[in-house]
Amino acid sequence: MATRLAAAARRVARRGQLGIGDVLSEVSLVLALLAWTIFALGRWPGYGFLGAWFFVLLALATSIVPLLNEVGAERRVYLSLLALVVVAGYQLLLRWNGRAAARVGGTVVLLSLGYAALRDIK
Numbered sequence: 001m002a003t004r005l006a007a008a009a010r011r012v013a014r015r016g017q018l019g020i021g022d023v024l025s026e027v028s029l030v031l032a033l034l035a036w037t038i039f040a041l042g043r044w045p046g047y048g049f050l051g052a053w054f055f056v057l058l059a060l061a062t063s064i065v066p067l068l069n070e071v072g073a074e075r076r077v078y079l080s081l082l083a084l085v086v087v088a089g090y091q092l093l094l095r096w097n098g099r100a101a102a103r104v105g106g107t108v109v110l111l112s113l114g115y116a117a118l119r120d121i122k
Contacts, residue, residue, distance in 0.1 A: 033051070033054075033055075034055060036051065037051030037052055037054075047087065050084075050086060050087055051083070053083045054080045054081075054083040054084070057080040057083075058076070058080040061076040061077075061079065061080065089105060092104075092105070093105075
């Protein structure tokens, strides 16, 4: 994927624009996820809501117009990916005994917050 991204960046630098062939697989994936989200809203409203949450937050942070100076701007997806974290956490709570899941989840949250705080101090 990284080599395809670098190759697309070189083509953009030469031509000054992206062709549909440069982004067809990525667009197909996003459209498939959007279709799944619409289906899930009717069938499993909780999961559909999280899918909609992902796309709404992604739409607020990005644009359809490609930015030529930003080939890879993964930082725009971080908040949207929180929906996937919620799904994973919910699935863990369903699969595990509630008490053990709460302990593990609390430990992971505390370690994550501690790591984030230490990283920001430096």
